[in-house]
Amino acid sequence: MSEKIKFTIDGKEIEAEKGQLLVEVAAENGIYIPVLCHWKGVHPAGSCRICTVKINGRFMASCTTPVDANMVVESNTPEIQDLRKAIIEMLFVEGNHFCPSCEKSGDCDLQGLGYRYQMMVPRFPYAFERRELEASTPKIFLEKNRCIFCKRCVRMIKDEEGRSYFAFKGRGKHLEINLDTKLAEHMSEENARLAMKICPVGAILRKEVGFETPIGKRKYDHVPIGSEIENLQN
Amino acid sequence: MQKVTIEPVTRVEGHGKVTIHLDDNLNVAQTRLHIVEFRGFERFVQGRPYWEAPVLVQRLCGICPVSHHLAAAKALDVIVGAGTGHGLTATGEKMRRLMHYGQMFQSHSLHFFHLSAPDFLLGYDSDPATRNVVGLAVKFPELATKAVLMRKFGQEVIHFTAGKKIHGTGAIPGGINKNLPIEERDILLKGADPLNIDTMIQWAYDAVQLFKDYYMNNKEFVDNFAHFPSNHFSLVRKDGALDFYHGVLRAVDAEGKRILDDVDYQDYNHYIEEEVRSWSYMKFPYLKHIGKENGWYRVGPLARLNTCDFIPSKLAQQEFELYKAHTNGKPNNYCLHTHWARLIELLHAGEVIKELLLDPDLQKDDLVIKGTKLHKGVGLIEAPRGTLFHHYEINDNDQITLANLIVSTTNNNEPMNRSVNYVAKKMMTGQSQITEPMKNAVEIAIRAYDPCLSCATHAMGQMPLDIKLFNVNGEIVDHYRS
């Protein structure tokens, strides 16, 4: 039997099962904590840090933290909002994100967060990294310049034998996402769809279907990112 | 010592730069119109997935992005095996047409009311400070309101077909990503007055009459302004009808003789060559088989009404007949009649929009069609300012390896230069200074072509001009800058 505990997020009392992930408990209670790397049901990576909150005065990633009794969680404070905004800005300057011609525009979580946190001009200088595109496999076009290293694809997109199609290569500044082109020769349609869907940006693109969703029908055309969670409560 | 010239800096200015060289006797020896168009897009689409081109390349322009969007999509139709325009589904083809004619409507009304009407209605020689759309609004408030609303209507058509008023995503390789639901159709068809298609057609018709009245009273000026013979070039529908969206290539000479006889544009580079001249970033296209000297041509409204045999809509055809009668059926080479032609096209665009709105094909769901993939595709369209070429090639990985664009203003490069030369000769000979009438004349001559440098035109409608006058020793003797 799991133990029920109580704690607070921004002063609101919450009841949950001990050990559940904070980010998921928050979502179930209609409190939106943004995520870019987390995916419900998949082992957390804690890599993007956009879900950072303050727990009992210390910064922690809410996707890797299990809830415990009497935790005092701060999420929607000016300090944390600005921290998240800084992370978004960092992700923008680190890659080459040219929204006007990106087919993920309107469906992109990073762009959605840029709007939600009202990013205007990044406070950091652009890195102008230049990474090669991987276009040689039949189903997928990998735009490495847009990858934000969330590792969702590495963790989630695998063949029947459990082998990952995607992997990271290099370190630090030279880190980049890679596709096992041999394996990807036989990637199923289903995997290609899933890969494009879970990628929070426009790095993984299915070939030849770009812009099929008209403006107005895209995920964030009418509602900001996070509203699906916030509306739970209303 | 080496001479270093860093010319691209001047690109950001967006001025129409004109240089005039005089000889010993103060005769005009040479004139040049320098339009700087930076065509980096051809380079930075390389390597991109081909389906991105229609969305990326339209960013070239904020006035007629739809033309680039559609020309690119048409080229990609060929690449995805959907034929060259007639291969699309009825809904795909007609939605795109609607988008394009909506653009024609907004662009032509913008040009006429905002940019040219102040010249006509307030007088070419009136005070430049008030010779603009604001001055027009003060004197003819009703007309200014029409100007705003006609543009708005055209943009609404674009919004419903492309998803956004500017830089939408509607056209995709092989078709379109949405149809026109009845609710959206009814906004355009039966919207509250004046924003419905019937009023728009009426206003377009009124605009044609307005120009004709002006013309009747100023015949001499209009007919004698920068009038020179040229070849004319455009797409026409297979049966010779005026068509802005699709057709075959036709060119006629100044007398109306066919010099390019309805050829398929997939082979455009068999017929067209682009000359590079050291003093200009913009190339000079010409018809290969006629040669550099005499093979240049005009594009745009004047050219289109010279190449086509008829206009496939009632009111515009009536106006076309009157217009043609003026030159006894021969090609019209009067530079300022371009405005007349443009307004007839505006009327036609309105009529076609109505016809399309009444067509039930627009509510169907069969949006995209694809066939056997090819590696090369060419897409041409009649943009508001004239024929626009997009040519793409891709590799086996679906990446663009080559892009070549010939924009309308490039096609009109030579005729614009000729027009400037014509007015300079007429007005500068014997002068050692740039005179006020000279400035006006140059501006009017360039504006008739509605060149893309209008992107840089001040909101007030005044064209930024930079005219330099050189003496025989190459020294600047006068310099005017607006």
Ligand code: SF4
């Ligand atoms: S490609 Fe997409 S899903 Fe994969 S790590 Fe990069 S951003 Fe994440």
